[in-house]
Amino acid sequence: MKKHFTVLATILVFMIPWMLTTSCKEKDSNIQAAVETAIKDNKDLASISVEVKDGIATLSGEAKDDMCKSTAETIAGKVKGVKQVVNNCTIAAPAPAPAPVVIAEDDPLTKGVKDAIKDYPSVKADVKDGVVTLTGDIKRADLKKLMMGLNTLKPKKIDNKLTIK
Amino acid sequence: MALQDKYKELLDTAKTVGLSNFQAREQDNVLYIDGDAPTGAAKDQLWNVYEKIDPDFRSGDVVMNVNVSSMVPGSKATVTTQQSNLNIRKGPGTDQPIIGKAAHNETVTLVSKMNDQWWLIRTAGGAEGYASAQYLSPQN
Numbered sequence: 001m002k003k004h005f006t007v008l009a010t011i012l013v014f015m016i017p018w019m020l021t022t023s024c025k026e027k028d029s030n031i032q033a034a035v036e037t038a039i040k041d042n043k044d045l046a047s048i049s050v051e052v053k054d055g056i057a058t059l060s061g062e063a064k065d066d067m068c069k070s071t072a073e074t075i076a077g078k079v080k081g082v083k084q085v086v087n088n089c090t091i092a093a094p095a096p097a098p099a100p101v102v103i104a105e106d107d108p109l110t111k112g113v114k115d116a117i118k119d120y121p122s123v124k125a126d127v128k129d130g131v132v133t134l135t136g137d138i139k140r141a142d143l144k145k146l147m148m149g150l151n152t153l154k155p156k157k158i159d160n161k162l163t164i165k
Numbered sequence: 166m167a168l169q170d171k172y173k174e175l176l177d178t179a180k181t182v183g184l185s186n187f188q189a190r191e192q193d194n195v196l197y198i199d200g201d202a203p204t205g206a207a208k209d210q211l212w213n214v215y216e217k218i219d220p221d222f223r224s225g226d227v228v229m230n231v232n233v234s235s236m237v238p239g240s241k242a243t244v245t246t247q248q249s250n251l252n253i254r255k256g257p258g259t260d261q262p263i264i265g266k267a268a269h270n271e272t273v274t275l276v277s278k279m280n281d282q283w284w285l286i287r288t289a290g291g292a293e294g295y296a297s298a299q300y301l302s303p304q305n
Contacts, residue, residue: 149299
């Protein structure tokens, strides 16, 4: 009986630290999965990854902006089991602003407009600072064709004051 | 962004028909749509959607500069004048002397594009000169 007890005690002495470490490891991976799920819930944070070790969640990857970076941190911090969040996320460079629209100078624009309306004697056009103002009248059937021509001339705007017949 | 909402169907169509070099930019309350349509039919489709949203083209809030990219040197185009013949000129401009004519509905060949407005063309009869692109419809 006593011998059996000693054997059991020996097993337990070895088992307990082993159980503790494995349970802790398992816990980390569980926490990591939970944090990942929580973060991936937010589409904007899809590029952020997480690693959990000893309850410390380390975030990495490229966040879209400051807001996303702090959101990820908040989300990770709320997950059960996370003791601390290390936020190593970088911020993506902002997308370059699109090049401004090029508007034709009045000279070539006036010439182009003159060519575009020459088939429609009842249409008058005025060009000023890139804005083409149409007056007079036009048949409905011709309107789209005229507009197609004018739209390729790179005007700033087309102000259609035509009477459509 | 309001204009992008108003013309959402147009912008969606631009993506569906596969406009290359597609750009949609809003500046001073005008939406500028630029790109190259793969076919003349694709360009027509865009214009039909635009017409549906703004039937009289009166809002003045869109400038749609869409050209047909399939019009490369050697491709054919139909002369789509009202009824009259298309003037073929010595240079790109209505101030240039007329050196020939192409009949309404005639097929001509594109030699090169001077710009979006003026194309150097050759008629079946061999006459070569500049014609206004607005009267030339790409054949697909």
